[in-house]
Amino acid sequence: MSRSVVTLVGVSKAYGRTVALNNVSLDVAEGEFVTLLGPSGSGKTTTLMLIAGFERPTTGEILIRGESVVVRPPEKRDIGMVFQSYALFPHMTVFDNVAFPLRTRRLAGPEVTQRVDEALAAVRMSGLDGRYPRQLSGGQQQRIALARALVYRPSLLLMDEPLGALDKKLREEMQSELKSLQRELGITTLYVTHDQQEALALSDRIAIMNGGDLVQVGAPLALYEHPATDFVAGFLGDVNVVDGVVVEVAGGPVRILITEGPEVLTLAGPPVATGKRVRVTIRPERLEIAPTRTGGPNGWRGRVREMTFYGELVRYGVDVEPGLVLKVTRPFHGQGTLFAVGQEIWLTSKPDDWRLFA
Amino acid sequence: MVGPALVLLVAIYLYPLARLVVLSLTGADGGLGFDAYRRFLESSVYLGVLLRTFRISLIVTVVCLVAAYPVGYVLTRVGAVPLRIIMVLVLLPLWTSILVRTYAWMVLLQANGVLNNVLRRLHVIDEPLRLMYNETGVVIGMAQVLLPFAILPIYASLRNIDPRLLAAARVMGAGSWRRFRSVTLPLSLPGVAAAGLLVFVQALGFFITPALLGGSRVITLAMVIETQVVDLLDWSLASALAMVLLVVTVVLVIGFDRLLGLDKVWV
Numbered sequence: 069m070s071r072s073v074v075t076l077v078g079v080s081k082a083y084g085r086t087v088a089l090n091n092v093s094l095d096v097a098e099g100e101f102v103t104l105l106g107p108s109g110s111g112k113t114t115t116l117m118l119i120a121g122f123e124r125p126t127t128g129e130i131l132i133r134g135e136s137v138v139v140r141p142p143e144k145r146d147i148g149m150v151f152q153s154y155a156l157f158p159h160m161t162v163f164d165n166v167a168f169p170l171r172t173r174r175l176a177g178p179e180v181t182q183r184v185d186e187a188l189a190a191v192r193m194s195g196l197d198g199r200y201p202r203q204l205s206g207g208q209q210q211r212i213a214l215a216r217a218l219v220y221r222p223s224l225l226l227m228d229e230p231l232g233a234l235d236k237k238l239r240e241e242m243q244s245e246l247k248s249l250q251r252e253l254g255i256t257t258l259y260v261t262h263d264q265q266e267a268l269a270l271s272d273r274i275a276i277m278n279g280g281d282l283v284q285v286g287a288p289l290a291l292y293e294h295p296a297t298d299f300v301a302g303f304l305g306d307v308n309v310v311d312g313v314v315v316e317v318a319g320g321p322v323r324i325l326i327t328e329g330p331e332v333l334t335l336a337g338p339p340v341a342t343g344k345r346v347r348v349t350i351r352p353e354r355l356e357i358a359p360t361r362t363g364g365p366n367g368w369r370g371r372v373r374e375m376t377f378y379g380e381l382v383r384y385g386v387d388v389e390p391g392l393v394l395k396v397t398r399p400f401h402g403q404g405t406l407f408a409v410g411q412e413i414w415l416t417s418k419p420d421d422w423r424l425f426a
Numbered sequence: 427m428v429g430p431a432l433v434l435l436v437a438i439y440l441y442p443l444a445r446l447v448v449l450s451l452t453g454a455d456g457g458l459g460f461d462a463y464r465r466f467l468e469s470s471v472y473l474g475v476l477l478r479t480f481r482i483s484l485i486v487t488v489v490c491l492v493a494a495y496p497v498g499y500v501l502t503r504v505g506a507v508p509l510r511i512i513m514v515l516v517l518l519p520l521w522t523s524i525l526v527r528t529y530a531w532m533v534l535l536q537a538n539g540v541l542n543n544v545l546r547r548l549h550v551i552d553e554p555l556r557l558m559y560n561e562t563g564v565v566i567g568m569a570q571v572l573l574p575f576a577i578l579p580i581y582a583s584l585r586n587i588d589p590r591l592l593a594a595a596r597v598m599g600a601g602s603w604r605r606f607r608s609v610t611l612p613l614s615l616p617g618v619a620a621a622g623l624l625v626f627v628q629a630l631g632f633f634i635t636p637a638l639l640g641g642s643r644v645i646t647l648a649m650v651i652e653t654q655v656v657d658l659l660d661w662s663l664a665s666a667l668a669m670v671l672l673v674v675t676v677v678l679v680i681g682f683d684r685l686l687g688l689d690k691v692w693v
Binding site for chain 1 (some may be wrong): 588591593598600601608
């Protein structure tokens with residue numbers, strides 16, 4: 069089960085002096101769904117192009133099922149790919165589009181028909197064989213592109229922001245379908261997106277990329293709870309960032325004097341030297357907001373600066389000190405539970421919910 | 427703004443066309459009738475000329491398409507600087523007088539012309555090849571003149587092919603020949619058809635090149651029209667022949683539009 073399908077070893081890619089990818093190592097196991105997540109220009113699409121074979125690494129090694137493929141052309145790599153633009157052939161029917169990879173493999177007519185039918189059934193598009201891509205909606209084109217990439221059972225499926233062109237509701241529908249289909253077929257998938265919620269919802273593991281570096285790889289929950297850097301913390305979900313100086317490390321909790329004010333923060337963090345400048349973060353949903361002070365070591369007075377209603381969520385901006393505004397999100401539990409703008413409140417937080425980045 | 431434009435269109439296109447129709451229907455005695463058309467249909471000479479005109483135009487079209495496709499393909503594969511250089515070379519003939527170019531072909535193709543002399547010096551041939559005053563010469567000259575009109579639409583349609591389609595085909599296991607045959611070629615066919623139409627329609631009405639390179643042996647419809655007007659002063663028959671050419675052209679254009687959509691000619 070843990071056999072690796074694709075392995076990157078110290079892969080770098082430079083275009084002239086611009087480094088698009090910097091010493092990236094990654095391993096995707098059989099049946100795994102790994103997402104490359106990062107802002108645009110972070111190197112995620114470059115990584116995909118290197119694995120597909122459209123680009124060659126400047127240095128490093130790419131292995132597919134243990135064999136080096138650096139010099140192997142894309143058509144010989146046995147990879148399936150779904151493009152953001154779908155890249156369906158406009159002059160071919162749905163059937164001919166899905167049959168294309170089978171025909172390049174010289175499969176016999178009856179088997180082509182059978183495999184195409186199966187693939188179309190898997191993406192719930194049976195009966196559309198005779199249509200042309202332009203006669204299909206975006207979601208339908210997406211499914212056909214997926215069927216075309218799966219029909220020849222490639223050893224690896226690459227997807228480059230495949231849901232990027234769909235509207236929000238359809239995107240969420242396709243996400244859950246994609247995930248169940250991927251589980252069902254057990255197809256090893258490397259997925260590229262800049263949408264962190266999509267990455268969290270779909271992936272077995274997420275690889276966070278930034279500026280050509282692979283910053284951190286891990287399961288969605290692990291990354292969310294234990295980001296390696298403040299970039300990861302900020303990119304995966306929302307976060308409050310506070311700078312400060314370590315004032316006390318008494319063997320147990322770390323105490324930090326925040327830069328913007330007199331507040332002292334207690335958090336359970338790694339041992340750091342006293343006097344060190346650090347950055348600490350907390351997720352907006354981990355801050356408690358109450359009209360009066362509740363228990364716990366970290367109680368800060370604040371005033372509600374703004375309130376935004378999102379339906380199931382309410383987001384507050386709270387002035388704690390001049391120059392320090394903290395974001396707080398709460399589930400919406402009815403109108404009586406809302407705090408008004410201008411209201412004096414208390415923010416409390418558990419030491420465990422803060423993360424420290426030295 | 428529609429008014430003046432309409433006036434202009436009527437003055438420049440519709441009025442002369444209407445005059446042409448009336449002229450073709452006006453007999454020598456000044457009466458109206460289909461006399462000129464009857465003379466055209468009854469004479470095997472004119473029908474023969476019409477057939478030859480079509481045959482030459484068709485050959486020229488095929489030659490142009492076959493020569494233009496590789497050029498258009500190369501244009502999509504080269505960098506910006508070579509692209510510009512080849513583009514200038516392709517367009518250069520269009521900026522040169524067609525008369526000058528046709529005389530240049532005469533210098534090249536005649537019995538003791540450049541081409542025959544070179545081939546004789548190299549002992550490839552003993553007797554000079556007959557490259558002029560026959561259909562071969564006409565086809566060579568016309569194809570050279572009309573080649574840019576084939577290259578440009580073919581290049582445009584090839585350039586419009588989404589490179590991601592070829593990338594997709596490649597990932598799915600298609601080698602270079604398969605990608606060309608299954609993706610590039612079919613998607614460039616509207617451009618090929620447009621190029622064919624542009625070349626064929628222009629070739630039908632060609633005058634200078636066939637007149638100079640074909641001489642009296644290769645008479646085309648345009649040359650007959652010229653003779654009728656200049657030498658025989660038979661405006662009626664000349665107009666009828668012009669109408670035949672016009673109707674055939676219009677039928678072709680409409681057929682093309684039905685088949686592929688005329689908007690694709692200009693993309």
